[in-house]
Amino acid sequence: MSLLEKVKNLFGFVPANERSEPSLTTPKPTPAGPPPAAQLREQVMRFVISKLRAYQNEPDTAPVGLRLSVLGTTPEDEELYRVALWANQPGKFQTELTRQLADNYITLPKNWQFEYAFFTDELPESTYQEGNLGLVVVDKSKPDRSPLLARIVALVGQLEQEEYILDSAQKATYCIGRGHTTQTASGRVRTNDIVLLNDDDPTFNSQKGAGNGAVSRAHATIRYDVVQKRFALLVDPGGLPAGGNKTKLIHPDNTIERADIAGMSYPLQSGDQIELGGEVMLLFELL
Structure with a gap:
């Protein structure tokens, strides 16, 4: 090794062709849009609102109850829907649905009832069906004449x-x-x-x-x-x-x-x- 090379090594000079290029890692893209449960929640909201448009500005005939049926073929599907429906916060989904219905000029009675149920084989008979969702609408213009x-x-x-x-x-x-x-x-x-x-x-x-x-x-x-x-x-x-x-x-x-x-x-x-x-x-x- 020549004296010049020894001096270069002493002061840390490395030839360009011997320099190691820094490793470049491509950052993972950040998913765009809301998380899956939030998207699913909006999908359910739109489904219900679209089926109740007949009651816009008709509070006297608005439903007194809604029952949502969800066809979930896997435990993962059901769990995702539970998150979307805020199953761990009872009443929260109904409150938000009430607000969004009101924004669409659909006003339900004060004590209207909302329930949901999961099915693994097929949806039960419903007033409306769309994809894996079913909706039963109880219209107060047809009251139950047989009290329990x-x-x-x-x-x-x-x-x-x-x-x-x-x-x-x-x-x-x-x-x-x-x-x-x-x-x-x-x-x-x-x-x-x-x-x-x-x-x-x-x-x-x-x-x-x-x-x-x-x-x-x-x-x-x-x-x-x-x-x-x-x-x-x-x-x-x-x-x-x-x-x-x-x-x-x-x-x-x-x-x-x-x-x-x-x-x-x-x-x-x-x-x-x-x-x-x-x-x-x-x-x-x-x-």
């Missing part, structure tokens, strides 16, 4: 009344909880329709109501489904495992159904036993 009656009694635990009559013609939603009222996380005061007694109530029986303390103040709700013409159980935050409680349905054939998904409707059949907090058992009967 049911009753709730306590098999284990102490209710304030011996029995509670559920009349679909008078009321669609019946809240179940310990005590008469409680304040929800949003600050709203909730009034229970089916009341389990607190231990400080004058009529509380310590033996009969020994398990009442396991029931949340906002545990569950029984709602009349105007689309399916049946009562169904929905579990409120206090009755979910995250709230430290459990809710189950024991059907007349002795099969047990865990009710642990927020926003999910669990259809009730006559003779069902509703277990609250692992301690209280209510009997649901159609009249």
